[in-house]
Amino acid sequence: MAKSSLNIDEVESLCAEPDPSTRDYISHHTMLLIKDPKKTLDFYTRILGMRLLFGVDLPAISTSTFFMGFAKAEDIPKDKAKTIEWASKKPGCIEFRYEYGTDTDESFKGYHNGESDPRGFGHIAVCVPNIDDACKRLEELGVEFAENPKQGKMSGPAYIKDPDGYWIEICSGKKYREDLTGII
């Protein structure tokens, strides 16, 4: 069995104090390639509750890209330039990038979701107020579950699959708050 080379008590000492110049940095987005924007836009709005913040069509590189995130309609500026200004300060967006033609190319096998070899990227995660309520609705909508809270290796979060097979963790902070064992 593999051993950790990490002394948990030393973890804090491995972290440096951030440089003042990074003070206004924002963890802005994660980019995922998608096969079919029609399916992705439907899934992430209707099923998951995100909104399209803005998109960019780039015919020169045969690509369209869509920035999505959770936002209240009333918070999104009506003017496109202001929307982009606002969206560029919004952490946790997802950029879905479509390379023209993958949706109609029958020879295209789809993208690698990271859950099989070669591994690296694992999943994105949505924190919800109540996992049980969220999962009940997702089940009713016919969403495919990769792991449900009672079957996974770790109790608590559920994992669903998006139209490209990417895993989305449905989590809440509750599990870790209730059991601080192992918390660093």
Add this chain to the structure above:
Amino acid sequence: MAKSSLNIDEVESLCAEPDPSTRDYISHHTMLLIKDPKKTLDFYTRILGMRLLFGVDLPAISTSTFFMGFAKAEDIPKDKAKTIEWASKKPGCIEFRYEYGTDTDESFKGYHNGESDPRGFGHIAVCVPNIDDACKRLEELGVEFAENPKQGKMSGPAYIKDPDGYWIEICSGKKYREDLTGII
């Protein structure tokens, strides 16, 4: 040359109004597997300016996991349970997951960064106030660039590599605000 099957004018009609039950959902984190937490913790704090929000050591599954993000020190609660409550409401965190032993296993070749086949996950992105200033500092710190603004296919953002080879886009909203061509 591939064609887009998407009528840009119809993109909005492909998006549904979010269900009210999703109102408080948060785009919380992206999970990436890492080979060596010592290198990752150093890189994301000292170089990039993130902080370790909390970590969890899970010996039962030989895993430690680290939730990191941009945060002001004064905003992080001192009490661990409160930190988790706070961190679970913070969008755009990155979860770095370490499976015991990868850092000392000479046969372990590292993780797949998504920039070669099979593709899917592309990169994470940090929005900064000024790309030039940020890149100058990153160059001085000896960070490896995957693409710099003058060499990339798209003008504007830079891409750097983290210790596992994952690409990090260094972006700002400025480019898209200044040129609204193709904006959806």
